[in-house]
Structures are given as structure tokens and as C-alpha cells.
Amino acid sequence: MPTALITGASAGLGAEFARQLARRRADLVLVARTEDALNALGAELRSEYGVAVEVLAADLADESGVEKVAERLRDTTDPIDLLVNNAGFGLPLQFADNDIDDEVRHLRVHVEAPMRLMHAALQSMRGRGGRIINVASVAGFISRSTYSACKSWLIGFSRWANAEYASDGVTVTALCPGFTHTSFHERMGLAVGDEGVPGFLWLNARDVVRAGLRDAALGRSVSVPSLRYKLIVGISRSLPSALTSRVARRGRV
Template sequence: MTTSLVTGATAGIGAAFARRLAADGHDLVLVARDEQRLTESAQALRARHGVAVEVLPADLAQDEGIAAVEDRLRDGGRPVRLLVNNAGFGHGGSFLDTPMADELRMLKLHCEAVLRTTAAAAPGMRERGRGAVINVASVAAFMPRGTYSASKAWVVRFTESMAYDLAGSGIRFMVLCPGFVRTEFHQRAGMKASNIPSWAWLDADKVVAAALRDLARGKTLSVPDPRYKVAAALARHVPEGVFGAVSTRAGRRFDPKNLN
């Protein structure tokens, strides 16, 4: 039986991964900060799909939380075949208006936690000759807008580097870069999403379905939906100065930090 570990598993894209993987017969390790929501999610998935579900309450913006997940990933007696690093958050406001503690917490969660959990999972996967890591970033990674975009850009490059470094090891690495997804993300960040046009929103379950198809096809970068594929391609090839000026003029009405 395949066991998958999903961080940020109680809401949004993480919950959608948990639902889909359970439906596909995966046993699960669910990681999030809220133990009560974890327990409720686990009970629902066990009842509906008959899979084994472990709960691991952990704050991945803290050393203790990261260490707890590292320990589980290194547990060779209960190997994890698929790691989904999904936990993340956003915040409104410009760089100088954001408390430094929030910026550092974001880097801890988006970068250090991804680095450490991947490093904990990869040796066992390589020894077994199979496994996969999906790191959830954002199309905001291709847009020069603050610490959120910068941290997600790091996730993209890190994942691509791991795919190159461990090619032929049996481990697949993929970074998922969705656009606007209907989740709790924006509400939790205190972001106003009413100015985002209805056509720009994606469904979390469809995002996950597209991601798993891309993983099966061996892709390293997954951008769900043709609209966002075009946006990501343009952002990667338009000179940064030009795109940055356009992005600044657009302001918060279409701020990449609002993207999942």
C-alpha cells in the first residue's frame, strides 16, 4: 500500500490532495497545525475510503514542527512514497508594511521546511528506487512581487534542481504552480479577493487532478489550466523590468501575492 504525506492537509489544495489520494487507495499522513481539524479530516477519509490515516499536528514554521515531520519521513518501517509539501500562507501589504517576523516565518515555511522535508524523504526513496515529491508553489513565482513570490520562486528552482540532481534515482520531483484557487488562503491572509474576475478562479480538486496527471507523465513543472500556462510562459520570458513595472501599476487589484 502506498503511503503519502501531505502538509497543510486540512484545507484548500492540501485537503484536495488528501481526498484524491485516499480515493486512489493511498494510506495517508496528514500534517497541519490544527489537531482537531486533522482528526476530523482523518475520520472522514477513513470512513469514506477505508484507508489508514495518521495525523501529525505540526507547525512547519517552527523547528519543532519541521523536526517532527522529518522524523516521520525517515521512518523506514513505515515508508512514505509520496511527499506533498503544500503548507503555506500569504499576507497583504507591501514589504515595508509587513512585520519582519511574518516575513521570516514565511521563509521558514515556504523554503526551509520544503528543503528539510525533501532532504528527509529523499534518501529512503532513493534506497527503495521509487518515490515522488510534489512541492506546491504558485504562478506568482514568476512575478517579481515581494517575499511571497520570491519564496515560491525558490521552491520552483529547488525542485527543478532536485529533479536534475537525482535523475535516474527512481524519485520524481515536480513543482505545482497554480493560479487563483478557491480556498481559505485569501481569507486567512486578510486579502480582498472580490476584484478577481470569476473566470480566473480554479477548483482545488481539478488542480490536484491535473497535478497528478502531470506527475504520472514525468513533468517537473505543472501549471494547471491553459490560461495560467500562458501567464507563466509570458512571465518567464518578458524582461523582469518590464513585467515589474506592469505589475506595480496593476497594484493590489491583481496582486500576485493573492495567488495560491
């Protein structure tokens, strides 16, 4: 049985990754800050699919939390076959108005933690094989505050790593969804409809995860779920950053 480690697994895309992988009979290591939520999800998946589920409570904004997860990834006696770097959170778009300590924590969770966890995973995957999925965003293709910058870094790093470690049997895929129905926006204090985003732009979490797993299996470095977002990404590359930045202020992907 393959084993997958998923960060940010207690809700949203992370929980959906856990459910779809359990359905495929993968054993799981679930990582999030809230142990109670992880235990509840773990019990559900063990009961429904009969898979082994390990719970690892860790705050990826904290160095000790990242190291706790990295140590599990380096374990060669019970190796991880798939790493899903999904943990994340949003901040208001006005960078100058945000608390700088919140911005630094945001950077740690979205950039430093995935980089360090990838480094740890590669220690046990190289030569043996494995897959890494980094949950980015279509925001990484446009200009929009530090969230966009973090996701852009993750996309670029995933592209490089996918080519660099292909000969070692490791694939790295940046999953770049658009607006997706999860609890992400609720945690930012936004009610449904507050984001100013047309209904046709919203994606279903099941479809996003399915696309990410499919493209990772195909060895693709970037996965953009849905034709409409593929078109948006293509068009955005030819538009001035000042224009895409103004459009992006309508919501958070």
C-alpha cells in the same frame, strides 16, 4: 498500498490532495497545526475510503515541528512514497509595512520547511523510488514581494532536484496554480471579490490537484494547471518586471 504525507492538510489544496489520494486508495499521513481539523478529516477519509490515516500535528514555522515531520519521512519501516509540501500562508503585499518576524516565519514555512522535508524524504526514497510535489504558484514566475521570491526558489529547486534524482527513481514536481478557490484568501482577511481578480482567472481546487498528480506521475518538473495560466506564464517571461509587479498587486495567487 502507497503512503502519502501531506503538509497543510487540514484545508484548501492539502485537504483536496488528501481526498483525491484516498480515493485512489493511498494511505495518508496528514500534517497541520490544528489537530482537531486533522482528526475530523482523517475520520471522514477512513469511513469513506477505508484507508489508513495517521495524524501528525506540527507547526512548520517551528524547528521542532519540522523535525517531527522529518523524522516520520526518514522512517524506512513504514516509508512515505509521496511527499506533498503544501503548507503555507499569505502576508500583505507591502513588505516594508509587515512585521519582520512574520516575514521570517513566512520564509521558514515556504522555503526552509520544504527543503528540510525534501532532504528527509530523499533519505528513504533514493533507490526505492518516490514522488515529491512542492506546491508553488504562478507568482513564482513574476516579481511580487517575498511570496513570489519564495515560490520562485521552490520552482527552481524542484527543477534541479527532478533532474538530479531521476536516476534514483525520485521525481520532484513544482505545482504552480494561479488563483484557486480555497480558504487561503479568507485566512488573509479577504472576502470573495476583494482580491480584484476577474472570475475567469479562478481555478477549482479539484482540477489543480488532479493536474499536479498527473504531471508528477509523468515525471514533469513543473506543473501549471490550465491553458490560460500556461499562456500567462509564457507571456510574463517577456514582460519587464516593473509591469508584472504592478499587475500582481491586484491580488495574491
